[in-house]
Amino acid sequence: EAGVVQSPRYKIIEKKQPVAFWCNPISGHNTLYWYLQNLGQGPELLIRYENEEAVDDSQLPKDRFSAERLKGVDSTLKIQPAELGDSAVYLCASSFKGSGSRTGELFFGEGSRLTVL
């Protein structure tokens, strides 16, 4: 079974430029998460989707960040314009909402590492 796929793995941009990250969750997983992980820190939730609906975006800086999950499968996270402080790893995760012994378990992708110069 394929895991959560993210791209690009690495991105270097200059400040004020736009950037977009893409995530393909595990097939059948209806919940998708975007987390931000700063160096040496634990991940912090940016946004959570249940199918196409963003059910928790309270931590998403909406002035420059946007996300979408069209058709309830793939998702894109965009930053425009990027700032120096946005340099971090952006992690996508997915989970299945249903029955089972480990239902709800979050499966993370390998992340997209952003460097803003």
Add this chain to the structure above:
Amino acid sequence: QQQVKQSPQSLIVQKGGISIINCAYENTAFDYFPWYQQFPGKGPALLIAIRPDVSEKKEGRFTISFNKSAKQFSLHIMDSQPGDSATYFCAATLANAGGTSYGKLTFGQGTILTVHP
């Protein structure tokens, strides 16, 4: 309060020794406490998790001890191996009724474990 505090920041253990990582939480409504393991360049992966209705859970060499009254939980790695060298994150969240969905995982700051051969 949503914080989860984790200690130590780093830990060095000899092969065959016991690794112990501690976490404390503030929100008494939390009812699901997972531990994640993260290798460099990879996303976090679920290691083991516990609910507050039990005081201990063991899976192979990994054990979670949970103290509800003290609002603390810990990860014990028995017979630590060099392959266990990674960053470990504790986390906490509210599971919905039936435990089929987990919303916002609040992560600790992480512990870098190094196991010397």
